[in-house]
Amino acid sequence: MITVLLVDDQALVRSGLRMLCRGADDIEVVGEAGAGTAAIRLAQDTKPDVVLMDLHMPGMDGIAATRGIGQSVPTANVVVLTTFDDDDHLYPALQAGACGFLAKDATPHQLLTAIRQAAAGDTPFSPNVLRRLVGRAVTTRPVPAPTALTPREREVAGYVGAGLTNQEIAETMYVGITAVKSYLTAAMAKTGVKNRVLLAVYAVRQGWV
Known part of the structure; x- marks a missing residue:
């Protein structure tokens, strides 16, 4: 419930x-x-x-x-x-x-x-x-990308920026929901953002979407 x-x-x-x-x-x-x-x-x-x-x-x-x-x-x-x-x-x-x-x-x-x-x-x-x-993210000057992001973490961040749900990301990447959540947590920590919304904006600004 x-x-x-x-x-x-x-x-x-x-x-x-x-x-x-x-x-x-x-x-x-x-x-x-x-x-x-x-x-x-x-x-x-x-x-x-x-x-x-x-x-x-x-x-x-x-x-x-x-x-x-x-x-x-x-x-x-x-x-x-x-x-x-x-x-x-x-x-x-x-x-x-x-x-x-x-x-x-x-x-x-x-x-x-x-x-x-x-x-x-x-x-x-x-x-x-x-x-x-x-739209606002696209017109904002990009910030330096963190070098610590793995390819998988960057890929997940891009999907978040495209508006996909965890389930949709899991199906697209052929991984489980737990793995997606793990990549998201790591990506947010490394980019210094507080939540998925800010990660989505960050990904758009970086051109990852």
């Missing part, structure tokens, strides 16, 4: 998300919060697998809350609910540790899929958000 914490300052939005999650046999909502400080406390109490995080909230915003949850509950995977034009918050949220981004106009199927992907260690993106990330 995938446990989920809902964080949004609008009760109507939380209600809709809760009803959607309750319709899935493998997803359980373990808490709801309308502010960042409450979200951190609830995350510490419930230890959710996935946190659906709004960015715009009074008081502590979603970026600070994401950072706080990452520090206190590192096993929780934060998926940000965002808008297409929210670039000013998109990159800070990445740096804060968000593992994925979903537009608020996503379909119910896309939302449930994103929750399952995040719980499995993948990086869920709305297509438009991913295009914005990749």
